[in-house]
Amino acid sequence: MIVTKTPLRLPLAGGLTDIKSYAHQFGGVTLSMAIDKHVYVIIKASMDGFFDLRYSDAHEKVVTHADIKNDLIREALKVTGLVDQPLQLVVMTDLAGESGLGTSGAVCVGLLNAMYRFQGIEKTQQELLEKAAHIEVEVLEGASGYHDPAICALGDIRYIEYDKHGIHPKSVALSEEVRSRFQESLLFFYGGHHAKSKPSLNLLESHLDKGLDHLHEIKAIGIELLPTLIAGDIQRVGEIIGEQQRLKMTLPGKFTDDYVQRTVANVRELGAFAQLPGGKVSAFVMVCCPNGQQDAVRDLMKDGHQEVPFAIEPNGTWAQTV
Structure with a gap:
C-alpha cells in the first residue's frame, strides 16, 4: 500500500x-x-x-x-x-x-x-x-x-x-528571524465560501485583453515581493499581499462580491491586509498584520469566521x- x-x-x-x-x-x-x-x-x-x-x-x-x-x-x-x-x-x-x-x-x-x-x-x-x-x-x-x-x-x-x-x-532563502516574523504576522480564517475555480478562470482567459494592464501590475508586485520578503520588510510585504487582492478584484472573473469587498475593507481599517486565496471567491481569508493587529483582527473576524492555526x-x- x-x-x-x-x-x-x-x-x-x-x-x-x-x-x-x-x-x-x-x-x-x-x-x-x-x-x-x-x-x-x-x-x-x-x-x-x-x-x-x-x-x-x-x-x-x-x-x-x-x-x-x-x-x-x-x-x-x-x-x-x-x-x-x-x-x-x-x-x-x-x-x-x-x-x-x-x-x-x-x-x-x-x-x-x-x-x-x-x-x-x-x-x-x-x-x-x-x-x-x-x-x-x-x-x-x-x-x-x-x-x-x-x-x-x-x-x-x-x-x-x-x-x-x-x-x-x-x-x-529567508533568515530564521525573518521567517519567524513573517509567520507571526499571518492569520488564517475559514469563511465557508466554496466554489469551483474553472468558471472564474475561463472568464479571465476569454477576456484576457480587458485584464492585461492589471495582470502586468500583479506580475510586477510578484517580482517586487521577493527582495522585500528577504529583507524582512513585513510592512511592505503586507501592502503587497493587499495589493494582490485589490488587483485581483478588478479582473474579469468571479473574484469578488459584497462579502469579499466588506471583509477586505474592514481588515484594512485596522491597518492589516487581507487576501482571499485562489482564482475565485475563496472559502478562506489570509490576513497579514505587520504591526501587531492580530487581536483586533481576531475580534473583527470572530463572527462568521473560524481561525485556523497553520504554519509554513x-x-x-x-x-x-x-
Whole structure:
C-alpha cells in the first residue's frame, strides 16, 4: 500500500499570471508558500477487479478507467499507465476542497506520486509538478494555472516563473528571524465560501485583453515581493499581499462580491491586509498584520469566521510504502 502526503498552499503575490494564456505570452511569476494542511492519497491493488475510489463525499466502483467520473483520477491513471490495473484508492484532505487553497493541484500531484510509487518508480518533485500541470492546464483545459501543482509539489516558500518553455522554481532563502516574523504576522480564517475555480478562470482567459494592464501590475508586485520578503520588510510585504487582492478584484472573473469587498475593507481599517486565496471567491481569508493587529483582527473576524492555526510547510509531496 502506498501513502502520499502533499501540502496545500497560500499565494502571496503574482497569482493569476500563471494561467496559460498570460504566461505563454508575457511570462508569469508567483511567490507563494505551502502550509501544514495536506492532501493524502492511499492506493493498493484491488482484489475484485474493480477500480474502487473514495474521495470527498463520493464513492465510485467501476470496471474500466474510462468510466471513472473524477477527472483527476482518470487522467492520472492514463499518464502513469495504470489504466489496466484495478486499484483501491482513497483521497483525504485536512481542509475541504473547492476552497482556494490549491486542492486540485495537490490532489493531482499526490495521485501521480502514489501511482508511480505503486509501480516502483520514483519521480522528482519537478517531474511530478510538470505532469500534474499538464493534466490540469492542458488535458482539463484550465482547471487551474501552473502555480498550484508547482508549489504543492515543492513545498516551503517558492518564487516560480512560468513561460512557454516550462515552470522554473527558485527557493526563497529567508533568515530564521525573518521567517519567524513573517509567520507571526499571518492569520488564517475559514469563511465557508466554496466554489469551483474553472468558471472564474475561463472568464479571465476569454477576456484576457480587458485584464492585461492589471495582470502586468500583479506580475510586477510578484517580482517586487521577493527582495522585500528577504529583507524582512513585513510592512511592505503586507501592502503587497493587499495589493494582490485589490488587483485581483478588478479582473474579469468571479473574484469578488459584497462579502469579499466588506471583509477586505474592514481588515484594512485596522491597518492589516487581507487576501482571499485562489482564482475565485475563496472559502478562506489570509490576513497579514505587520504591526501587531492580530487581536483586533481576531475580534473583527470572530463572527462568521473560524481561525485556523497553520504554519509554513517546508516539505513538498512525499510517498511511503506501508
